Amino acid sequence: MVNNILDFEKPLIELAAKIKELQSFMDEKGLDLSEEINRLMERAEKLQKEIYADLDTMQIIQIARHPNRPTASDYAKYIFDDFIEIHGDRKFGDDKAMLGGIGLINNQAFTFLGHQKGKTTKENLSRNFGMPHPEGYRKALRLMKQAEKFGRPIISLINTPGAYPGIGAEERGQAEAIARNLMVMSDLKVPIIVVVTGEGGSGGALGIGLGDRIMMLEYSYYSVSTPEACAAIIWKNAEKAPEAAEALKINAKALKKLGIIDRIIKEPVGGAHKNPEMSAKLLKTAILEEYEELKKFSVEELIENRYQKYRKIGEFSYKSDDEMLKEEVE
């Protein structure tokens, strides 16, 4: 079982234990220790703010991977007035690592997609730890085409360590499934709102992640590779993961600064798992605000803007004429 305690929260947990101890002591002995308790509670609140104001990327990753972090189905439950899950890719099977469905928010219909993790070991095994096979991406594709047919905007929540690297996944065309989704999403005739809610693991995340608005929860990450794998590849040393995590610029703040994501969504103090309902509320507000903006564009404008959004991602320079001429001569 994964440890549910975040190591950087230890001082907080110790403080909470002390407060509890004093409370029971007060009840037992009938002494008034409320002044002391209040003082400690204030200190705890201050300490929590301090800790969370200054998290490094590895700590953010710990929160993003927290076993109690709200999953796609949690958010679906809180966000929609009514939500119906839809199953299967009609080709091979029903991938439980990919949640799909349709629902209503204030009478507006949406199609919903999201990587689905579990919370218990048993559930995680059936959900394959949120790592889809090709049939997961193909289920998503089927639902997206349906969304287009019925004019339903799409909400896509990303939370996966990556697409599953296995024999069956390769045999059934993991690469093709992701590539096809990217191609279709690039000019789908309905708005696509993407939110990274936990782990944004590389191509497996992007496979349902091309959209008009890309947002990230405050304590999520989105990366081309895990810091562990990156450190192993670049520095031949997986223990350099913390350095890789910073160098890769994978937290929400860094990615907003790079211009790859559009918006950061606040989480409740201490992370989404401390208050899933509040987290869902903040998520819902952001989604609806972005949808209000996207609604203003014609379908043609929407698709052209989406193309240009990705067309301009990339950083490069042009060689001078002198350099080019010199090379010609050589």
Added chain:
Amino acid sequence: MFKDLFGKPKYVTVRSRERHDRDDISPDSHLWTKCTNCNAIIFNKKLVENLMVCPECNYHFRISARDRLAITVDEDSFQEFARDIQSEDPLGFPQYREKLLQAKIKTGLDEAVITGEAAIDNMPVVIGVMDFTFLGGSMGSVVGEKITIAAERSLETQRPLILFTTAGGARMQEGLVSLMQMAKTSAAVRRLDKAGILYICVMTDPTSGGVTASFASIADIIIAETGALIAFAGPRVIKQTISADLPEGFQRAEFLLEHGMVDMVVDRKDMRSQLARILKIHVQGVRYCG
């Protein structure tokens, strides 16, 4: 005819040194190469004549982008475009600029792909060829931009697009900027798709990661070169994940054909003529217009 082209000293780069283990270098290594697959001793002259394919076992050695162009397109037809685009360092990643410079010096290339206009049997095409020796053929901003420009040029000129791929994965040092090139190139291919322009992808050894999971896998016709490794996740990662041995021939070109993931497996010696045949049916064939 293309044997002559390939034979031009300007294009031939038989670096037999790189194809040996360090302690395997003999004084004669500039004369011969040991086959990676069957250990046969092949004279380099013979190997070049045979387009870098082992005459004994048909093992296809990897070749450079320039050599590939030389054996694929009509002589003197290649006009390079977007050559002036060069990588920057979007993340300020440690040692990335040094690595880029080393790759440039080692390969004589500016980046991991060369793009241009050319002709095959007098049929004009837009062509892009990736090179594995440049940082493992990884797709960063420049590869993404050049592939996108190639697709857009194809759309503009209405000429078929042919892309030869070889890639080990994403350009790690460009982080998410590199991942987003998957979206950018796939969107560009979609525009070709909508416009009804032919796009052929030739996957060569190895084609894996983000390139396979984006523009390479959505071509109208996908050709795999004989023996090429074609994957989303590499065999090492899969082996680690499942802690079991992988099936014989797993992720090789023939395996992908068997599983319906590519249209055909073609030997290097037949590649040019096969491309010409497809182009001819497509370009010269009369179409039904209703």
